[in-house]
Amino acid sequence: MNRPSKTPLTAAVVTSLLCAGLLAAPAAAQPPTEPPTPAAGSWTVQAPPVSGVERLSAEVALDENGAPTLSVSAGDRVVLPPSPIGIVTDGADLSTGLRLIDRAERSVTESYTMTTGKNTQRHAVMREATLSFAGAGDAELDLVVRVAPDGVAYRYELPDRDGTTVVTGETSSWQLPNDAPAWLLPYTSWYEEPRAQTTAGAAATGSYGHPALFDVGGMYVLLTESGLSSAYPGAYLDTTAGTGRYAIGLVEEQVVADGELDTPWRTAIVGDLATVTESTLVDDLAPPSQVEDTSWIRPGRVAWSWLPEHSSPRDFERQKDYVDYAAAHGWPYTLVDEGWSDAWVPELVRYARAKGVEILLWYRWTDVDTQEEMDAEFSRIAVWGVKGVKLDFMNTGAPTHGESAARHAWYEQVLRETAEHRLLVNFHGSTIPKGLQRTWPHLMSYEAVRGAEYYSFAGDPRVTPSYNTMLPFTRNVAGSMDYTPMTFGQTSRSSSDGHELGLSVAFETGLLHLAEMPEVLATRPEAERYLDQVPTVWDETSLVSGAPGDHAVIARRAGERWFVGGIVGGAGREVEVPLDFTGGGRWLVETVTDDGSGGLVRTATTLTARQTLTVPVVENGGFAAVLCRATDGRTTCDEPVHTVPASTLVIEPGEAVVRPGDSVTVSATFTLDEGDPVRRVTMTPVPPAGWVADGDPQRRPRLAAGEPLTGTWTFTAAEDTASGFVDLPVVVEFDQNPATTRRRVHVEQAVRALVPPPAPSGVVPVSDLAFIAETNGWGPVERDASNGEADGGDGAPLTIGGTQYASGLGVHAVSGITIYLGGACDRFTAQVGVDDEVGDQGTVTFNVSGDGDDLAGTDVITGSAGATAMDVDVSGVELLTLEVGDGGDGINFDHADWADATLGCT
Incomplete structure (x- = not known):
């Protein structure tokens, strides 16, 4: 349906604007056959006044050609000079030849509650102006501008003209001084490149990811986006060296939407470094919560095994160790990452819940990329009692881009479905936060950062303490960040133990994945003690001090206690921590720092809010502190750790x-x-x-x-x-x-x-029978085909040593398949080996068991060997299990075939 045209400006309104100097005199009337001449002019929107803060304003202007620009000022000072804005569709260029036809202004005041983030209770006050323009052929464009005390944002609203809106690009941009220091990362759809310091003009020609931070003469500007919907793709910042201009680029050449289209908010958070760091503008601009009852949503600390020992998620007994540790320390969650098996996860869930620990499970996003898969998988694990999912690798999946409109539609769909099943969500290999944590409060965190996992990738030297100090002022401003700290046992890191511990507060995330083995944590009792206390839900956040690339000291309040995390990149020093953020009174301050010899030490002192805590910090070090009201007889800020009785x-x-x-x-x-x-x-x-x-x-x-x-x-x-x-x-x-x-x-x-199903009879190919249970190391078990890759049906013909087989099973170590025989069969035969699709790689073992007893097995078989015959007596067996092991050297390339697998039954 076409939207009615905006009401034209009346003569009285035009006269009023002329008198106010906000609108230039209109040009003389033109013949009907020619488009109206654009009228130059400018329109200013001011933020609501806030005591002690320079008042921000945004000015939208049209030049003599009707080309719009937007600039941002703080008081009398221009922070972002006029930059071109506009949007282009397949039917109109709405970046030039515009004329104003209407203007409306209002105040936007919202109070809302978050389950995650810098503070749970939010109050947003903004001034909004909607400037309605017409272009060639009377094409319409609404430009909506919002100005808050901490930033400026704008978006385009396009009416529905013919049922479909096709955007071919934006001319949106931001202009920065060439000499403005900048902290940028090269754009990728997973936002995991290292961030580096340069200047706005010296940055190499290319594309950079949001959020991008600039220092404009002591006034900081963070560029990002918010309110992204499933109708629009992600964006990045394009620059040409030496220009200081950062233009919005879209990851798709065309954006096709049915009906009216609202673009995301192009957002500039503006203010001093504390204003930027503490800003919640990305959430303030986002749509409100779609979840009415949030009582089931519980952020918390998470025991996580994958980073320190990649193979551990395949090991049921090892996962119980992590559950036991979480239970003993009052941590509410354990995440079981890639490699878990549905053969034992329900039992692990029961084991964990009896100890007061809930289980989270890892998924590759393609496992749940359709409505049918979401319905089946989320229903299944909800019945088990699983409390949340980590969804990974959304940055991949050709032919669509990792930030395409279709991929953002999936983000919204999966959040809707997980909310229905009351499952918490953590996005990995993902886009950055763009306000969805407000809209879907069970979304606990995103990765979108080069985090601690890179320590395990051959010791990535680009995850440095100095790099870490950039993140509170850049990536973490936009929303929760799953960096996964506490990597005490990773020898490739250059950060101190105090630095790692400080990250538990310096970085914000709804699920704090603590990436270390229980045995290593046990060697650091002061770290254990602090981590047993640190929350992940905050009532207040304050930047104490910092400079991107040098240091960051962040204070966060939970209830009556303050937690402080300090991290330093570079030389050791004394870090001053003024306590005025506490608001007043006397405070017991307990601080955990590096002891200078590789360990951690705790000290305690009593200070007032007018005093300053001085913390000695080693090279690339840090500290963590907790503050509570000082009262007579109080010796610690620790609260009891609640564990569940046996x-x-x-x-x-x-x-x-x-x-x-x-x-x-x-x-x-x-x-x-x-x-x-x-x-x-x-x-x-x-x-x-x-x-x-x-x-x-x-x-x-x-x-x-x-x-x-x-x-x-x-x-x-x-x-x-x-x-x-x-x-x-x-x-x-x-x-x-x-x-x-x-x-x-x-x-x-x-x-x-x-x-039980009916027992088989006659001579039966095993691939024709139903499986009672199955596990597979990579993708599903394939029938009459090799394992292939992660998707079902992607295998090739079963081939061992150059011989092709028409029937059988293609698996990947470690694998197990259980088949019901009901005592009706007496013989199992097969040709087994490594499939030719992996060449001479791969090492596997094969084993056949009946009702839990081993019946036959092989030695290690390599990819260069041919087929091995198996002929096994299965008389009287009720349940037959076919297992493939990894040969003792891991599962890489372990594609195994049960070729010509056949049962002889009566």
Whole structure:
């Protein structure tokens, strides 16, 4: 539908603007056959006044050719001189030949609550002007300008003329003085290049990513974007050396949208360094929250194993070590990264939740890039009890660009679906924050930074302490940043332990992934003690001091305590920390610093808000401090670390075979092993989809340690229940102590039930049978094809030693496939080996087991060997399992084939 034209300026309005000097006299009327002559003029929008802050203003002007520009001033000083703006569509060039046809102005005042970020309670006050222009052929353009005390933003609104809007580019730009110091990173769609200092004019010709920081004579300018919608692609900054002009470039040549189109906000955060660092303008400009109930959204610290030991996410027992550590230290989460198996994740979730720890899971974004995949996968893991997902590699995926409109549509879609399933989200290999954390408050963090993981990539020398000091003033201004600090055991880093500990406060993120092994953290008790206290939700943030590339000292308040993180790049020094950010009073200050010999030491002192804390910092060092009100007898700011008491839930039977329509009786006994009594205890059966459970839940208002709670239920499978393994859970939940924790503890155990398919008969290719269970090291198991790559159906014909096989299974180590035989088969045969698609690379082992007992296996087989024959007696076997190991040297190139895999059955 076409939008009605804007109401033209009335004679009274024109006279008023002329008298005010805001509009030049109109040109004489033109013949109807010629377009109206553009009228030069300028229009100013001022920020609401704030005491002690230079008032910002934006001026939009049209030159004699009707070409618009925008400039930004602070008081009487021009910070950003006039820069061309405008947009071009397939039907009109709306960057020239414009004339003003209407103007509207209003105040925008919003109060909202965040779950993450620099402060949870936000209050935004902005002045907004909408300037409506007409161009050649009466093409319309609304330019919306907002000016806040901490910055200026503008966007274009295009009406729907013919059902489709096609943008072919913007002329939007920012003009900087050539000599303005600049902190820039070369543009990539994953924003992981190192940031470096240069000047606006000396920067090499090319493209640079948002956010970009400039120092204009002591007034800082941070350029970025906000309010990006699924209708528009991402943008970068294009510059030509020596010009100081940074033009908006789009990652797609055309933007096609149905109906009206609103572009993202082109945003300049402007002020002193504290104003820029503390700004929430990116969130203030974004659409409001789409999630009404946020009670389930809980940021927190995360134990994470991948960085210090890349193979650990494949190891169930090792993941339990990280869960145990998180539980002992009161950390709410453990992230299981690439390599986890659905064969054991449900058990790990149950193990963790009984200890008060929730599990987060890693996904490659292509695993959930369709609506069907999202529905299936998020439903599945929500049933397991998983609390969040880390989605990775959105920067890849040709033919679309990692910041294309289609990719941004996926960001919104996946956030909508995860909100439905109450799953927290962490984006990796991603774009930068552009306000979505306000719109979708379960979005905890983004990567979009060259973070600590690069220490493990052959010791990347470009992640330096000096580089780290740039991030609070650049990348982290835009939104939460998943840098993953605490890499104490990474020998390639040049930062001190105090620097690493300071990052826990200097950097903000909703999920603080602590990237170290439990055994290494245990050797640094002062770091452990501090990390057990540091929050990830903040009521207030204040820049204490800093200079990009040199040092940063950030103070953040949570409740009545202040936490301070200081980091330094370069020479050691004494860092002064004025305590006026506390607002007044006497404070107990506990500071953890490097002891000068590779360790950490804690000191305590009492100071007033008018005094200054002096901290000695070693080369490339840092510190972390916590402040609390000084009262008589108070010796520490530490608060109790809340852990969950040990408990036991026994469920019988442990395993069962249940055919469709049949039932199994399940009994459970719960005992609190230690600690104070717990309250509001419930024991409940949780039947999976397609099952019913008969029997009432068991409840106790209070349960003391050693006192049993028991229950019995009958689970019945539907007549059309699908074959395979299914868990039949019984769940106990209780309040540990309402005075110390608001969360309920979840303890769960399950009967492992098998719904068997019909037993096979005759001579059967294994690839024709349903799998009861399967795991695979890379991508899915392929039937009658090699493993190929990560996607299903991407394998080639099974080929070993030059011989091609028509049937079989293509897998990747480490792999396991379970098939139901029901005792009906007596022989399994196959030709096994490394598929020719990896050449002479790869080393694997093959093993056949029946009902848990090993029946046959091979030595290590290499890619240069041919096929090995296997002929195995499987008489009486109910469940046959085919396993492939990695040969002891990792899983690279371990593409393995079970070629001509056949069962002989009666």
